[in-house]
Amino acid sequence: MDDATRMAAAEYVLGTLPGDERARLAERIAREPDLAAEVAAIEARLAPLAAALPSEAPPADLWERISDRIGSEAAVPAAPAARFRTEDRERPSAEIISLRRSLAVWRGATMATTALAAALALAVIVRPDFFMPTGREEAAGTTDRYVAVVDTEGRQPAMIVTVDTDAGTVTVRSLAAHVPADHSLELWYVGGEGGSPRSIGILEEREDAKTLKVSASEFARIGEAAIAVSVEPPGGSPTGSATGPVIYQGKLIAEPK
Amino acid sequence: MSETPADDRDSLAVLLERAGARERAAFEALYQAVSGKLFGVQLRILKDRTLAEDTLQETFLKIWERAASYDRKAGAPLSWMIAIARNAAIDRLRSKEDRLGKASVTETETGEDILQYLDGGITAGDPVEARALRHCLNGLEEQARDTVVLAYCYGFSREELAERYARPVGTIKTWLHRSLKTLFQCLEGD
Incomplete structure (x- = not known):
């Protein structure tokens, strides 16, 4: 590749190529794989700079707008919200301040005929200091948002769990979770290092519920953790560990910061 | 987790590939994971929140369209998405004549x-x-x-x-x- 073309590719990536030249180069990139590869290589070299810039929260409804544009699935009316129930009274607690319904819960096309569809959506706001246990490293740049796609192996994703340790919010969004009749679904935090799963709470179809008490230690090593959902007797596991089958699970993924 | 960026890279790549396979939940998780980063990049360029929101929406529609063509060998998934986001923002910017x-x-x-x-x-x-x-x-x-x-x-x-x-x-x-x-x-x- 000659020097002039390479510089044009670099200025295309930078954004400084004048408008008409930019348009012409974009057409060439679409036709010339070598040029496209050079542009991609330059983009990759400079990307760490963009990746290092601070994040900005987009408006809360933007995902709905995008989702509306990409989907063929019909919108489903908002479903009853879920609640977390107190499971562990011994530990530091946090209080839910807000609980809201999902505006547009997406439901997969295929539903298990024997299962009760639970379209759950839940925002839990806890005290900001809750997620900052003593001794935890809080270095600048540490990721503080985590996402898990919770599903059965190789099957349709069932729910998305988002944890924002900075804002202190936990959001559970059900996509196609099914609650077997006469049972409860219990949400578990599975920490790293082979530790025992810890109950986060029960997912229930409820109009209103206002309390969440879970321990800070459950979230202290969240970057190594996973979320699992098991089927339990009504009201949750009587033993403090999962007694029924784990039907959904997913690893928490750190959001780039 | 942030101490092991290779894992994060793999996780984002998995989500991107699953979005390419038309799994909406994976795409939503991808949105949750990177929308703040991409919005920060675009807002810095465009300065205008409304314009940046439109551009972010356009960007994720493009990511959804192109996800199936993402190839791990071509680079990190975040770099790939940042390139789409920056190009969208710069094209918007150049279409504004009064800056x-x-x-x-x-x-x-x-x-x-x-x-x-x-x-x-x-x-x-x-x-x-x-x-x-x-x-x-x-x-x-x-x-x-x-x-x-x-x-x-x-x-x-x-x-x-x-x-x-x-x-x-x-x-x-x-x-x-x-x-x-x-x-x-x-x-x-x-």
């Missing part, structure tokens, strides 16, 4: 401010790559380096950079080319 001459040419962070972000410990990308980029940017002459950094982060045109630095447009082009060549040689290990 030149606005105070925005000077109301920015300095190049050195921007580079501090690269020093801020772990970033979303590969920290080794971030350090290499910082090292090589450090090797450039300051003013010429800043034209590259500010163009990249704020989407300045040659004309806007000429106004900011009170130099002819031809001089700015020379600075940009000199900086980019030296930067790439350094990154390639020459």
